[in-house]
Amino acid sequence: MELRQLRYFVTVADELNFGRAAERLRIAGPSLSQQIKALERDLKVRLFDRDRRSVALTAAGSALLPQARALIGQADEFRRQALGLSSSVPVRVGYVQWCPTDWAERAAGVAQVRVDTWVMPSHAQAARVADGGLDLAICWVGEADLRALSLEATLIGVDRLYAVSAGPESSPVHARDLTVLVDADESSWSSWNRFAEQFADASGAHVVRVEDGGVTGSTFLDHVRRLRRPVLNNPKGQNDVTPPDMTRRAVQAPTPMWTWSLVWRQEDPNPLVHNVVDALTVGVDRSVLTGPGLWLPPDDPHRGAAD
Numbered sequence: 001m002e003l004r005q006l007r008y009f010v011t012v013a014d015e016l017n018f019g020r021a022a023e024r025l026r027i028a029g030p031s032l033s034q035q036i037k038a039l040e041r042d043l044k045v046r047l048f049d050r051d052r053r054s055v056a057l058t059a060a061g062s063a064l065l066p067q068a069r070a071l072i073g074q075a076d077e078f079r080r081q082a083l084g085l086s087s088s089v090p091v092r093v094g095y096v097q098w099c100p101t102d103w104a105e106r107a108a109g110v111a112q113v114r115v116d117t118w119v120m121p122s123h124a125q126a127a128r129v130a131d132g133g134l135d136l137a138i139c140w141v142g143e144a145d146l147r148a149l150s151l152e153a154t155l156i157g158v159d160r161l162y163a164v165s166a167g168p169e170s171s172p173v174h175a176r177d178l179t180v181l182v183d184a185d186e187s188s189w190s191s192w193n194r195f196a197e198q199f200a201d202a203s204g205a206h207v208v209r210v211e212d213g214g215v216t217g218s219t220f221l222d223h224v225r226r227l228r229r230p231v232l233n234n235p236k237g238q239n240d241v242t243p244p245d246m247t248r249r250a251v252q253a254p255t256p257m258w259t260w261s262l263v264w265r266q267e268d269p270n271p272l273v274h275n276v277v278d279a280l281t282v283g284v285d286r287s288v289l290t291g292p293g294l295w296l297p298p299d300d301p302h303r304g305a306a307d
């Protein structure tokens with residue numbers, strides 16, 4: 001029996017779905033299934049009842065789950081103490097819209113993480129890191145932002161933006177046939193406006209300026225219906241459900257890519273911050289920024305990953 005197998009067991013128990021658990025653990029589904037079977041063989045008990053449609057804990061699995069959680073907690077505390085880390089001083093992390101669902105677990109072996117509940121725009125979160133209000137933040141930044149705020153950045157996630165259009169048409173949309181919404185409220189939408197205007201300049205997409213926060217949410221959908229044209233989706237609505245009278249469509253020539261950076265202060269002396277950076281970014285797939293036809297802003301700090 002290995003500690004990582006106990007982590008796998010606990011994650012599957014949390015999700016009751018092998019696919020979601022594998023995604024959360026960042027391993028292949030078949031590998032996760034094999035590891036659970038190996039653990040069951042070692043323990044000589046069946047932990048899950050599973051078929052094609054459902055996963056459920058067995059009586060033995062339910063009985064062992066609290067002990068597995070306790071063992072993992074003890075192992076993480078042991079590692080923190082061995083590294084000479086203080087579990088009483090958490091690393092403060094903020095985000096804008098997207099964040100890893102398992103970041104507390106991924107950082108558990110190196111530091112305590114306190115996720116800040118004050119969700120703010122990218123430029124505001126980056127500024128909070130610069131002034132010491134946060135230790136780390138997940139946000140969208142450009143090279144100019146990093147220089148101005150004396151921040152470092154590494155890639156932590158990528159969104160491939162798409163278009164939303166009224167009606168059933170689902171074919172890919174050429175970027176020059178898109179509408180891009182830009183909002184007058186710079187305090188909320190500064191980063192999006194910069195991205196959208198640069199994309200429009202590069203691709204020939206049509207810019208429409210609004211004053212109602214309609215770059216996302218229900219007001220965005222109202223604009224799509226009114227304009228009767230494909231409209232570029234904002235990353236804040238990346239995982240929103242598409243209404244039945246609308247269709248999500250791929251964008252091509254070029255395809256806009258929105259990058260999420262994990263940022264921290266240059267020369268931050270706290271080793272916990274750097275340990276958390278490593279823990280949160282291990283296994284990040286940079287290959288999504290490779291290939292023809294992708295577009296990133298000229299000062300995107302991760303353009304090199306796409307070259």
